[in-house]
Amino acid sequence: MTDHVILGKGQIGSTVAGLLAERGERVRVLSRSGGPSQPGIEHVKVDARDAAALTAATKGADVIYNCANPAGYHQWADEWPPMFAAILAAAKAHGAGLVNTGNLYVYGPVTAPMTERTPLKSPGHKGQIRIKMWNDAMALHDSGDLRFTEARGSDYFGPGALADAMLGERIVRPVVEGKGVSVLGDPDAPHSFTYIPDVARALIRLGGDDRAWGRPWHVPTAPAASQREMIDAMARLLGRGPVRVGRMPWWFLIHVVGIAAPAMKGMAETRHQWDGPYVMESQDFTDTFGDKPTDTDTALAETLEWWRRRLAA
Structure with missing residues (x-):
């Protein structure tokens, strides 16, 4: 039986843990707050920035899935470097494969659909942090010290996505x-x-296919749709008419909301993602592994049902 260790218990880490537990796999979830263990899932409290503690907590791991993330953009510069260095050290120490949850920040502003071959040319601070993480991990992979791959997706949505997702709160x-x-x-x-x-x-x-190691992969993602199209689709699924859609000024988000929520100031660097087309392709993944994205209506219906249950509770 494969020993799976998941770093982070947010919406992605928790979903990974649940899917693996359903398969009868051995699952450990490591997070700063820990928590009560569940059938098939052991929860362990550990600070991922502490290399010695993380290496001890991941002992025996066959695959490590990094689904952790600093709480806000304003913490990336302080928290990512020691955290990712500790994650790399732990995976190397145990000979575990490391699957990193990435994003598209590494590419920066682009004019064409993004593929895994789009150059890593982000001029922004957050993009540069992500590029360094990729380069550090691949250096260890290329030297034979680590098996590494990264799954990159665009803006996440679905059950569990709250304030940190555009399609959330x-x-x-x-x-x-x-x-x-x-x-x-x-x-x-x-x-x-x-x-x-x-x-x-x-x-x-x-994490379970040797063809994955040593390169990035774009997560299977449905065809691009505008924010208005996604909103209209949700209204249709709810049996309602069109929703009034307004536009929040960037200055208000960054300079007004940002006073109370410092993480919002970091949105300025990713403004290009929303002011024009921002499209990724994921055909490599489907061609290689056969997996296809969930169709948009199904994904939105499941998301809406999760929200209805949440609000009813």
Whole structure:
């Protein structure tokens, strides 16, 4: 039986843990807060920035899935370097494969659909942090010290996605509640949205297939749709008419909201993702492993049902 260790218990880490437990695999979830263990899932409290503690907590791991993330953009510069160095050290110490949950920040502003061959040219601070993480891990992979791969998705949505997702508290909740919506950027620009269960399934697929190691993979993602199209689709699935869609000024988010929520100031660097087309392709994954993305209507229906249950409770 494979020993799976998952770092982080957010929406992606928790979904990975649940899917693996359903298969009868051995699963450990490591997080700063820990928690009560469940059938098939052991929870362990550990600070991933502590290399010695993390190496001890991951002993015996065959595959490590990094689904952890600093709490906010404003913490990336301080927290990612020691955390990722500790993760690399732990995987190397145990000879475990490391599957990293990535994103598209590494590419920076682009004018064409992003593929795994798009150059890593992000000029932004957060993108540069992610590029260094990739380069550090691949250096160990290329030297034979580590088996590494990374799953990259666009903006995540789905059950469990809250304030840290554009299609979460900001958009899905008001649609469910029958209210109007304020979006960032161009509401009609095509945008790729990646469904959280598809991310989890991709991570598991990569961790169990030797063809995965040594390169990035784009998570299977449905065809791009604008924010307005996603909002209209949700309204249709709820049996309602069109939703009023407004546009929140960037200055308000960064300079007003950012006072109370420092993480929002970091949105300035990713403004290009919302002001124009932001499209990724994931055909490599489907061609290699056979996995296809969940269709948008199904993904949105499952997301809406999760929100309805949450709000009813």
